[in-house]
Amino acid sequence: xxxxxxxxxxxxxxxxxxxxxxxxxxxxxxxxxxxxxxxxxxxxxxxxxxxxxxxxxxxxxxxxxxxxxxxxxxxxxxxxxxxxxxxxxxxxxxxxxxxxxxxxxxxxxxxxxxxxxxxxxxxxxxxxxxxxxxxxxxxxxxxxxxxxxxxxxxxxxxxxxxxxxxxxxxxx
Amino acid sequence: xxxxxxxxxxxxxxxxxxxxxxxxxxxxxxxxxxxxxxxxxxxxxxxxxxxxxxxxxxxxxxxxxxxxxxxxxxxxxxxxxxxxxxxxxxxxxxxxxxxxx
Numbered sequence: 001x002x003x004x005x006x007x008x009x010x011x012x013x014x015x016x017x018x019x020x021x022x023x024x025x026x027x028x029x030x031x032x033x034x035x036x037x038x039x040x041x042x043x044x045x046x047x048x049x050x051x052x053x054x055x056x057x058x059x060x061x062x063x064x065x066x067x068x069x070x071x072x073x074x075x076x077x078x079x080x081x082x083x084x085x086x087x088x089x090x091x092x093x094x095x096x097x098x099x100x101x102x103x104x105x106x107x108x109x110x111x112x113x114x115x116x117x118x119x120x121x122x123x124x125x126x127x128x129x130x131x132x133x134x135x136x137x138x139x140x141x142x143x144x145x146x147x148x149x150x151x152x153x154x155x156x157x158x159x160x161x162x163x164x165x166x167x168x169x170x171x172x
Numbered sequence: 173x174x175x176x177x178x179x180x181x182x183x184x185x186x187x188x189x190x191x192x193x194x195x196x197x198x199x200x201x202x203x204x205x206x207x208x209x210x211x212x213x214x215x216x217x218x219x220x221x222x223x224x225x226x227x228x229x230x231x232x233x234x235x236x237x238x239x240x241x242x243x244x245x246x247x248x249x250x251x252x253x254x255x256x257x258x259x260x261x262x263x264x265x266x267x268x269x270x271x272x273x
Binding site: 001021056057064068072073111145146155159160 | 174239252
């Protein structure tokens with residue numbers, strides 16, 4: 001069956017990208033390899049009948065969270081630069097392997113007759129069912145999570161506001 | 173379910189252990205946060221796999237809550253990273269070893 005083959009390929013690619021990520025010395029390389037791992041994870045989520053979660057994995061994790069990491073790394077100038085930007089042959093080997101596996105899995109998923117996903121025996125959650133469950137059964141949890149996001153925004157603002165002033169200087 | 177559920181759980185466990193190893197072994201604050209991200213994604217894999225195994229939407233809904241929690245955690249912790257860097261001038265976790273009440 002083609003789905004299981006795609007799953008094992010994607011799992012191997014995810015584990016390889018994660019292993020490369022946690023062994024890099026440069027934080028920028030680590031973040032980029034982790035983004036690649038998230039691409040493969042999104043394909044796995046799609047394979048498990050969760051297209052909405054797959055899209056959010058791309059948008060939120062790869063698009064927002066990892067770019068925030070990159071922003072902080074570059075803002076604090078943490079990238080261990082100094083080495084000239086030479087084209088290293090050995091560096092291309094894992095990149096090419098991972099990209100080819102991801103591309104092959106994507107093509108296999110597209111070839112696999114997408115019309116059979118919704119009506120076939122495979123499990124598939126449409127965004128409508130997802131939204132119904134999310135805002136009906138878990139409405140209170142949605143409220144709590146939105147409060148949590150608000151508190152996080154306020155906390156991040158408070159921590160990042162700058163140097164904390166001394167007790168006596170609060171007159172202004 | 174296209175693959176046995178045990179294989180999905182083994183995959184999630186390997187991913188989780190990789191994240192845990194990253195948190196424990198690396199001493200850069202950014203890399204520690206990346207390890208936390210990997211562990212949270214391993215949890216998401218297990219949730220989506222369980223959702224496909226039992227054919228319930230609840231697992232996917234909890235992945236959304238997990239993503240919201242991750243966003244909050246990343247916002248707070250990266251603000252802390254900027255604060256600590258400004259205060260001590262380093263991001264090595266071993267340097268933050270003093271409590272001053």
